[in-house]
Amino acid sequence: MSRLAAKFEELSQSGRKALIPFITAGDPFPGFTVPMMHAMVEAGVDVIELGVPFSDPMADGPVIQRASERALAHKMSLRRTLSMAMEFRRTNQHTPVVLMGYVNPIEVMGYEEFANAAQRAQVDGILTVDLPPEEGELCSALLKARDIDPIFLLAPNSSADRIQKMDAVGSGYLYYVSLKGVTGAGHLDTADVAAKLQELRANTRLPVAIGFGVKDAQTAKTLAALGDGVVVGSALISKIEANLDDPEQAKKEIIELLASMRQAMDSNGS
Amino acid sequence: MTEKYTMPDARGHFGPYGGKFVAETLIPPIQELDAAYQRYMGDPDFIAELDADLQYYVGRPSPLYHAERWSRELVGAQIYLKREDLNHTGSHKINNTVGQALLAKRMGKTRIIAETGAGQHGVATATVAARLGLECVVYMGAVDVARQSLNVYRMKLLGAKVVAVESGSKTLKDALNEALRDWVTHVDNTFYIIGTVAGPHPYPAMVRDFQAIIGREAKQQCLAATGALPDALVACVGGGSNAIGLFYPFIDDAGVAMYGVEAAGDGIETGRHSAPLSAGRPGVLHGNRTYLMADDDGEIIETHSISAGLDYPGVGPEHAWLKDIGRANYVSITDNEALEGFYALTRMEGIIPALESSHAMAYTMKLAPTLRQDQTIIVNLSGRGDKDMQTMAKREGIEL
Numbered sequence: 136m137s138r139l140a141a142k143f144e145e146l147s148q149s150g151r152k153a154l155i156p157f158i159t160a161g162d163p164f165p166g167f168t169v170p171m172m173h174a175m176v177e178a179g180v181d182v183i184e185l186g187v188p189f190s191d192p193m194a195d196g197p198v199i200q201r202a203s204e205r206a207l208a209h210k211m212s213l214r215r216t217l218s219m220a221m222e223f224r225r226t227n228q229h230t231p232v233v234l235m236g237y238v239n240p241i242e243v244m245g246y247e248e249f250a251n252a253a254q255r256a257q258v259d260g261i262l263t264v265d266l267p268p269e270e271g272e273l274c275s276a277l278l279k280a281r282d283i284d285p286i287f288l289l290a291p292n293s294s295a296d297r298i299q300k301m302d303a304v305g306s307g308y309l310y311y312v313s314l315k316g317v318t319g320a321g322h323l324d325t326a327d328v329a330a331k332l333q334e335l336r337a338n339t340r341l342p343v344a345i346g347f348g349v350k351d352a353q354t355a356k357t358l359a360a361l362g363d364g365v366v367v368g369s370a371l372i373s374k375i376e377a378n379l380d381d382p383e384q385a386k387k388e389i390i391e392l393l394a395s396m397r398q399a400m401d402s403n404g405s
Numbered sequence: 406m407t408e409k410y411t412m413p414d415a416r417g418h419f420g421p422y423g424g425k426f427v428a429e430t431l432i433p434p435i436q437e438l439d440a441a442y443q444r445y446m447g448d449p450d451f452i453a454e455l456d457a458d459l460q461y462y463v464g465r466p467s468p469l470y471h472a473e474r475w476s477r478e479l480v481g482a483q484i485y486l487k488r489e490d491l492n493h494t495g496s497h498k499i500n501n502t503v504g505q506a507l508l509a510k511r512m513g514k515t516r517i518i519a520e521t522g523a524g525q526h527g528v529a530t531a532t533v534a535a536r537l538g539l540e541c542v543v544y545m546g547a548v549d550v551a552r553q554s555l556n557v558y559r560m561k562l563l564g565a566k567v568v569a570v571e572s573g574s575k576t577l578k579d580a581l582n583e584a585l586r587d588w589v590t591h592v593d594n595t596f597y598i599i600g601t602v603a604g605p606h607p608y609p610a611m612v613r614d615f616q617a618i619i620g621r622e623a624k625q626q627c628l629a630a631t632g633a634l635p636d637a638l639v640a641c642v643g644g645g646s647n648a649i650g651l652f653y654p655f656i657d658d659a660g661v662a663m664y665g666v667e668a669a670g671d672g673i674e675t676g677r678h679s680a681p682l683s684a685g686r687p688g689v690l691h692g693n694r695t696y697l698m699a700d701d702d703g704e705i706i707e708t709h710s711i712s713a714g715l716d717y718p719g720v721g722p723e724h725a726w727l728k729d730i731g732r733a734n735y736v737s738i739t740d741n742e743a744l745e746g747f748y749a750l751t752r753m754e755g756i757i758p759a760l761e762s763s764h765a766m767a768y769t770m771k772l773a774p775t776l777r778q779d780q781t782i783i784v785n786l787s788g789r790g791d792k793d794m795q796t797m798a799k800r801e802g803i804e805l
Contacts, residue, residue, distance in 0.1 A: 191691075197572070207704060
């Protein structure tokens with residue numbers, strides 16, 4: 136069983152939902168990332184999505200775009216992101232790590248070399264925003280052969296057919312994009328999410344993590360009740376951006392926000 | 406070539422290139438668009454409406470003009486200019502925006518978005534949106550807003566909202582990123598009119614099909630004027646829509662050589678250029694696999710060209726395929742050479758070309774003398790130079 140499958144199994148048995156933070160590798164500087172990952176684990180997160188910086192992040196809002204730009208200014212790359220994942224794994228064997236990014240760095244590295252490198256780094260899942268299943272057959276096959284989960288997105292306008300397709304080709308979990316828009320958008324409608332989740336549940340047995348537009352503990356709690364996990368990214372990166380002259384303060388505020396989400400998600404009632 | 410050319414395949418691939426590399430929210434709208442495009446391109450009603458618009462609104466057919474004086478001066482092949490500069494709004498871009506806007510109308514979309522580099526596609530989009538009464542938002546890199554301010558004003562006059570994009574290199578690629586972000590956010594009511602033969606399938610094939618009127622007309626006009634097919638075609642290539650529009654109807658005519666001219670900027674050897682086919686590598690950007698300007702980590706490299714319309718790190722996937730199979734030749738022209746082409750056409754023929762088209766003119770100056778005087782070159786004069794007057798005056802130290 137993959138580390139991701141085991142994690143969701145364990146959460147399900149204990150009646151809890153996954154808290155999944157997203158940070159961009161190398162933002163605001165490379166030395167920040169691995170200690171931040173360990174600190175997030177201590178704050179109670181279950182899975183970490185590590186963003187691979189890319190020059191043209193088409194699906195991301197301004198907050199994550201700027202995170203990519205800051206990281207790239209420090210010469211961050213897919214290779215260095217894989218090194219960070221490997222470094223994290225040296226002292227943490229239980230927290231699944233998912234790399235999230237765009238396909239061009241993988242294309243240039245070569246799919247097989249990438250799959251081998253991800254295996255060496257003991258990465259657990261790969262989510263490539265602009266590699267839908269019809270273009271990603273080769274990549275998915277290479278990953279699955281190495282027990283790495285290919286993770287796919289679903290959107291508010293995804294049809295039942297599409298959900299079934301993702302159920303067939305994806306593993307680990309499905310990432311439900313909770314709104315039509317880019318990461319960090321401000322128009323999340325939880326009633327819409329609740330309705331769509333019923334359709335998702337009817338068409339997949341995979342765990343569903345919900346992301347895009349999750350800003351605070353209350354939203355995290357509401358969405359956690361609907362899915363199997365909640366992804367929070369831009370809200371964390373905003374803390375980095377607000378404290379560029381004081382990374383320790385950024386770290387502290389990120390941990391506080393995650394801890395408040397953890398607490399809200401684990402508490403009964405509203 | 407013995408077999409008829411039929412690219413792309415059913416999945417939108419030109420060999421390894423093309424495809425649909427988009428985020429999941431955009432899968433339903435591109436499927437919807439593909440279905441509408443398949444349906445209406447076979448609908449006589451739609452085609453009749455498109456043809457009428459091209460004739461009475463755009464002003465087609467555009468002339469094929471024999472540049473006799475310039476041909477004599479260069480001592481070589483007879484040069485014919487396909488006068489897309491005479492179209493309404495001043496470039497070939499309107500051929501495609503008229504077509505896509507008609508599709509948008511049939512699909513019931515009420516809002517149009519577009520990206521633009523030089524502003525020609527933005528103007529052509531704002532124009533058709535005004536005519537159909539559709540809301541229009543145009544994304545344009547902040548650098549391009551500054552260097553193409555005349556076109557920005559034109560778009561605003563036409564009622565479009567022009568958004569200056571401040572991210573990344575602040576040029577065409579960033580405008581495309583921002584337009585994709587808008588589309589994903591307003592996917593229900595919005596039609597994205599992509600201006601070149603890039604983007605996810607069906608855009609490369611659809612934009613080609615709307616632009617192929619250039620080559621279909623040129624073929625007939627050349628036969629009428631010379632009694633034979635041309636020996637060579639020349640067109641500038643940024644994303645590559647004017648080039649594919651000219652080339653496509655000639656692909657099965659093996660005797661017709663094709664030259665796509667990329668922007669070499671300061672020179673290929675300096676790294677400061679916009680020539681992915683000449684000096685790039687395959688990769689994925691903006692929904693398709695093609696040749697790109699990317700570094701060893703797969704990050705997109707900033708491009709450089711004197712012409713905003715060619716300042717793009719990718720190129721249409723069909724050009725990537727035509728390069729790999731050897732059907733078309735891709736060459737490059739520096740900023741300085743393009744300026745020579747600009748002045749030559751202006752002074753020899755009394756036609757001021759756009760800086761983009763000037764790259765094709767400059768390559769023609771190299772090619773024509775290598776051919777016999779009974780041979781024929783068709784050069785796509787894709788746009789007129791009015792929009793570049795400020796840039797040129799500034800280079801000459803003149804304040805307008």
